[in-house]
Amino acid sequence: MKIGVVTFPGTLDDRDAARAVRHAGGEAVSLWHNDAELHGVDAVILPGGFSYGDYLRCGAISRFSPVMEPIIDAANGGMPLLGICNGFQVLAEAHLIPGALTRNHELHFLCRDQKLTIENTNTAWTSSFTQGQEILIPLKNGEGAYMCDDETLAMLEDEGRIIARYVGENPNGSRNLIAGITNERGNVVGLMPHPEHAIDSLTGPSADGLAFFTSVLKAMVK
Amino acid sequence: MSLDTVAIAKANPETTQPFAELGLKPDEYASIKEILGRRPTSSELAMYSVMWSEHCSYKSSKVHLKQFGEKAVKTNALLVGIGENAGVVDVGQGYAVTFKIESHNHPSFIEPYQGAATGVGGIVRDILTMGARPIAVMDPLRFGPADAADTRRVLPGIIAGVGGYGNCLGLPNIGGEVVFDETYLGNPLVNALCIGVMKHSDIKLAKAAGAGNLVVLYGAKTGGDGIGGVSVLASETFESKGPAKRPAVQVGDPFVEKVLIECSLEIFAEDLVVGIQDLGGAGLSCATSELASGGSGGMKVQLDKVPLRDPSLSPEEILMSESQERMCAIVEPSKIARFLEICEKWDVTVTVIGEVTDGNHLEITWNGELIVDVPPRTVAHDGPVYQRPFAKPAYIDQVAQEVINVPIPTTPDEIKSTVLKLAATPNLADKSWVTDQYDRYVQGNSIQSQPDDSGMVRIDEKTHLGVAVATDANANWSYLNPYEGAKLALAEAARNIATAGAKPLAVTNCLNFGSPEDPGVMWQFAESVRGLADGCLEMGLPVTGGNVSFYNQTGAVAILPTPVIGVLGVIDDVRTRTPMSFDRAGLDLYLLGETANDLAGSEWAYMHKQRGGVAPIADLQREMRLIDLLVAGRTKKIFTAAHDLSQGGLAATLTEMVLRYNTGATIQLENVGLSLLSETPGRVVVAIDPAQAAALSQEAAAQRIVLTKIGITGGDALVINGASIGLNELRRAHTETFPKLFG
Secondary structure, eight states: OEEEEEEEEOSSSHHHHHHHHHHOOOOEEEETTTTOOOOOOOEEEEBBOOGGOOOTTTTGOOOOOOHHHHHHHHHHOOOOOEEETHHHHHHHHHHHSSEEEOOOOTTSSSEEEHHHHEOOOSSSSTSOOOOOOOOEEEEEEOEEEEEEHHHHHHHHHHTOOOOOOOOSSSSSOGGGGGEEEOOOOOOOOEEESSSGOOTTTTTSSSTTHHHHHHHHHHHHOO | OOOOOHHHHHHHHHOOOOOTTTTTOOHHHHHHHHHHHSSSOHHHHHHHHHHTTTHHHHHHTTHHHHHHHOOOOOSSEEEOOOOOOEEEEETTEEEEEEEEEOHHHHHHHHEEEEHHHHHHHHHHHHHHTTEEEEEEEEEEEEEOOTTTTHHHHHHHHHHHHHHHHHHHTTTTTEEEEEEEOGGTOOOEEEEEEEEEEGGGOOOOOOOSTTTEEEEEESSOOOSSTTTTTTITTTSSSSOSSSSSOGGSSSOOHHHHHHHHHHHHHHHHHHHSSSEEEEOOOOHHHHHEEEEEEESEEEEEEEGGGGSSSSSTOOHHHHHHOOSSSEEEEEEEEEHHHHHHHHHTTOOOOEEEEEEEESSSOOOEEEETEEEEEOOHHHHHHHHOOOOOOOOOOOOOHHHHHHHHOOOOOSHHHEEEEEEEEHSSSSSSOHHHHHTTTOOOOOOOOOEEETTTSEEEEEEEETOOOOEEEEEEHHHHHHHHHHHHHHHHHHHHHHHHHHHHOEEEEEEEEEEEESSSSSSSHHHHEEEHHHHHHHHHHHHHHEEEEEEEEOEEETTTOOOOEEEEEEEEEEEEGGGGOOSOOOSSOEEEEEEEEEEOOTTTHHHHHHTTTTOSSSSOOOOHHHHHHHHHHHHHHHHHHHHHEEEOTTTHHHHHHHHHHHHTTTTTTTETTTHHHHHHHOOSSSSSEEEOGGGGGGHHHHHHHTTTOOOOEEEOSSEEEETTTTTEEEEHHHHHHHHHHHHHHOO
16 A cells, blocks of 8 residues: 655655554655655545645645645545645645634644544544544644634534544634544545554654554555 | 835935844944945945844944854864854764754744744755755753743743644754743743764865856745744744734745755755855845955846735835745856756746846846945945943852751652652653654654653764764743853753763854843853853864853743753764663663752752752862773773763653663662752763772772762562652653643
8 A cells, every 4th residue: 555645845644654654554654745746556645734825824824835746636536535734724725625724723843742522533544443432642743733613623523524623721722622623525634643653652652643644554455 | 105215325424224124333324435435325234224233234243253253172073163154073984964953932932933933944954055954953942930821821832833843844843942941931942953964075065166157046936924023033032012023034945945955955965055055044135245245346137037926015025024044045057047947847936136246246136226336245244343341240259158958858758759859840840741742753853851861863874883962951041040040051961962872072152141231141141151161272172163042031031041052972883872761670770970069950849939049169170080981981882871960960860761661770878868959060970890899999980980870670660769759750750841831
């Protein structure tokens, strides 16, 4: 199973995401932003970082990278696509998921170990979890507050498209404690915290993040 | 402004030149004329003024710093020593690690965010320049009183700058210090450390060898920022009056640097450069003169080819500009096509600006006219050397007479309130408010970071080889006795590596002091260098490089002498490290090392506004035996946890241990008040499974380290001689301070 990991200029967590894919038992394939080619991958991860220095708006420039065209086409055709942190921002800019990510309510970068509950285990990236499972993975961002209008929020709630919520105090001001959401079909997931930094307890706060990557490998076997 | 050329300089020898405004003294100006046999052109004057500044030339410190070479231990571990951009150490398995610490104090006072950000950017480029991938940063920071108005201006900006730049580069921030003292008000210290890793064969040096090779400038375009930053900013004491100096602070763009790092590493991997130098302090003046004098000796540069952000810049300004995110490489003509290709892939601006020549001339032209013709060594290495007068300041003997008189707790209530006060005082309080603004996870190799004793990163995922780094300074002790203070800081940093079970390997330093023109400050500096050099010799640790920051003073008030010492250690298997605390009940707690009456220079004395007394004397032989014990305790799996004692003594250590994994402890101490507050060096608390008691006794006896059982782990309180402090109450005291002050 080949999972593509995209590198934009300014991407930081690409090697971490590739490591997580390998730990889960998949093959990681590096995809370059300027190459409009998916090289036969079965799923794609848009990793975290500060692509294009977050200039204009986070993800606003990357969204127009040549590699995004085939990714958007494939995602619309059902290919699993995970956007983590800056990747989540790119997904929002590309309108693959609704809403936007804005400045943390305390107005500075926040890096901490964050508890989440998994609320939807029917997506390509969350099927290895159990419903309501509590996990601990790093959260690190400056612009992680999920925002959308009331109508969209009601739709996300009604359709069960909020895949993960922050537990406890709201770390960044996200509406309804949203940490991650999925598209209607369940193949595209945007997640603000970083599962790729929690694949073993030696380098992360837990190994809870690995299940996102085993989920997609399982989904592709089906 | 009309162009001043070499021909004009020869024809008009008497032209008045603004050497004083550029920070040069009359005798320095005279010696430039002597070197050249004529007056310098305005461009040459610009180059000499920045390169002969205190910051670049180390003119006041050189005569002392040479001890690091003279007293150096013979070691095969040092692959590249002092003099290059950063020292390189062999850590085994074919890996080499480079690390260095630098100051960015003055710019950070004027413009906290950009000053701190470009401090990180500069040290990262130094590490990159050695051929290494940067893998982590650390930031020892010092500020005025936590509740001072200016600290509220400076601290949030500096923290945001360190985070904003480092986070965007994808470098985990794995530790540092945050310390408050009155003397840093108006003189905050921003020291930045970077660690990089490479294979032995990938080491790069700053030399322009081989006539005919090309001089290539790549990275950001050159702008008007940071002009004269070196001479005007870093080498002059702040006065209350005078023009705003903000335009001399550089402005950083971490995104450009991140791309520059990846682009450079790809270039290095294909072995496309002969030599390389980053452009930091003194910009092109530094890079061209250092590369040329490090190589064949000559270089021709067409300055008009330098890509500019601001086309109105004069040649003098281009030579002095400290625009960030630029590198200068020496490339063989046969490899230039591939070099340009890689730059294009990363969208990095790249320009061939000159070529290496034989001989001894650095010749720079501007639209065909010769504006610089100097022997490059005279710019880069033959700057003035001062034997600054130094003399023991009067305060030293005075404070030594003072007797520390502070309340010593005895009753349970007194013990409880003392522990809570220490837990909450800004110097000892939880620093999460700061460190949570730094990414500690990126790259996926961080094993330890704040609040652990040291930062630790894995460098090989298969063999689990790792390195640990700690930085320490105890300015209170250095104030009382700079010689011992430097040794004690070295010992503490080494101990902080060893508590995790890593073996200390090499030393870097960032020496922050007041004005070298004050004989008392110069004495503090001389004594600190002598202490550090003697200490390194005794402990068998090479000094791989460092940085001196003078003029950290406002008017007559100098900062406390603050030699920040960084120690690098190696650990063969990061999975076996000893953590700093315990997460289960039923473990025995022991104190390694003896406690004496060492309240002089302690946090408790500082909290009671007492600065006097006699600092402890460093016993480095005992420190080395303690380090051996700590490493053996890890490899023989004796320890469950180990944590250093330093500022705040045993009270602070126990607080940090019980809060780390929310597991309490019950402690029984003789002479409880002094035991909690004294800061006698060379002590560590370890937690062991009771079954390991005999093994611990045996190891401690073998190393002749005094061993005292002080308690057991468990419960939801820290209980000391009957004084029970609930973990929640203790946590509140420890964690509320920073959000209240700065949140």
